[in-house]
Amino acid sequence: MVAVDRGRYTCLVETAGRKKKRERQLVTAMKARELGRKGIVVGDRVAIVGDVTGQADTLARVVRVEPRTSMLRRSADDTEDTDGIERPIVANADQLVIVTALADPPPRPRMIDRILVAAFDAEIDSLLCLTKSDLAPPAELVALYEPLGVPFVVVQKGGELEELREHLAGRISVLVGHSGVGKSTLVNALVPDANRAVSHVNAVTGRGRHTSSSAVALELPEGGWIIDTPGVRSFGLAHVSVETVLASFPDLVEGTVDCPKGCNHLDEDCALDAWVAAGHADPARLASLRRLLSIREGSPEPE
Numbered sequence: 568m569v570a571v572d573r574g575r576y577t578c579l580v581e582t583a584g585r586k587k588k589r590e591r592q593l594v595t596a597m598k599a600r601e602l603g604r605k606g607i608v609v610g611d612r613v614a615i616v617g618d619v620t621g622q623a624d625t626l627a628r629v630v631r632v633e634p635r636t637s638m639l640r641r642s643a644d645d646t647e648d649t650d651g652i653e654r655p656i657v658a659n660a661d662q663l664v665i666v667t668a669l670a671d672p673p674p675r676p677r678m679i680d681r682i683l684v685a686a687f688d689a690e691i692d693s694l695l696c697l698t699k700s701d702l703a704p705p706a707e708l709v710a711l712y713e714p715l716g717v718p719f720v721v722v723q724k725g726g727e728l729e730e731l732r733e734h735l736a737g738r739i740s741v742l743v744g745h746s747g748v749g750k751s752t753l754v755n756a757l758v759p760d761a762n763r764a765v766s767h768v769n770a771v772t773g774r775g776r777h778t779s780s781s782a783v784a785l786e787l788p789e790g791g792w793i794i795d796t797p798g799v800r801s802f803g804l805a806h807v808s809v810e811t812v813l814a815s816f817p818d819l820v821e822g823t824v825d826c827p828k829g830c831n832h833l834d835e836d837c838a839l840d841a842w843v844a845a846g847h848a849d850p851a852r853l854a855s856l857r858r859l860l861s862i863r864e865g866s867p868e869p870e
């Protein structure tokens with residue numbers, strides 16, 4: 568599923584054409600009644616029936632959604648309608664690319680932390696993509712994320728993208744970042760046909776890029792997909808547990824055996840302080856764990 572918009576689903580269908588050459592086309596579909604209220608999102612693998620020629624004014628039907636390997640939800644505070652529900656937006660992604668400018672706009676570590684927790688929760692890898700390196704050096708931000716073991720790449724407009732391409736090749740990556748960080752600049756550089764591909768999808772669904780707030784999947788020339796998420800600044804965290812965050816710090820788990828029951832690992836009675844002080848783990852790791860845990864407790868970053 569490469570785009571979803573107001574009940575119209577754009578699917579990429581690959582068929583074995585003549586001379587075993589693989590042929591692919593975009594097919595517009597609607598949801599078959601038997602799927603009921605089950606949602607379909609970008610990244611979903613689906614089965615479709617009916618008219619799958621993809622010709623103008625044809626409409627296929629999605630009859631089945633395959634089991635998902637991961638699911639990212641838009642955070643409730645990100646949606647215009649403030650009903651507090653975290654809606655699924657991307658399925659089956661295997662990498663979350665956090666696009667952050669080194670300056671203009673300045674980096675927002677709290678937002679980066681929130682996205683990292685969402686990635687831990689969804690069990691997908693994350694990659695820090697630091698843009699606008701012509702405006703500021705990356706050292707300070709890199710130092711903040713080094714203890715977390717998050718890989719990073721540094722890019723600038725018109726510059727080399729080889730390293731980033733290596734991280735993206737063959738994978739399904741979701742790009743997320745605040746407005747103005749250079750996400751569109753990046754997408755256009757990575758996918759030479761990005762504008763055309765997006766307008767083609769929108770021609771099928773009848774919407775323009777900037778009116779659409781839904782995610783769109785774009786295929787990379789070197790294989791793999793990037794999924795742009797316009798208007799999405801962070802992902803839902805309300806359901807993320809202490810255990811989920813802790814599980815991403817396997818080096819610290821052992822130190823929690825003496826914690827009081829239900830310890831949030833933030834208060835004075837937490838056993839991790841003594842355990843780390845005894846030299847069992849890096850204090851920077853504990854500090855990072857606590858930074859991420861406190862995000863769940865705190866209110867979302869104000870705009």
Ligand SMILES: Nc1nc2c(ncn2[C@@H]2O[C@H](COP(=O)(O)OP(=O)(O)OP(=O)(O)O)[C@@H](O)[C@H]2O)c(=O)[nH]1
Pocket residue numbers: 698699700701702722723724725744745746747748749750751752753
């Ligand atoms: N100095 C500098 N400016 C950049 C760089 N990359 C992008 N810009 C500029 O930053 C501005 C925002 O870039 P966009 O690519 O539109 O950012 P975006 O994240 O897509 O923003 P939205 O479209 O609002 O979501 C534009 O004026 C770009 O020309 C960079 O590496 N260095």
Ligand SMILES: [Zn+2]
Pocket residue numbers: 823826827830831832833836837838839
């Ligand atoms: Zn504890």
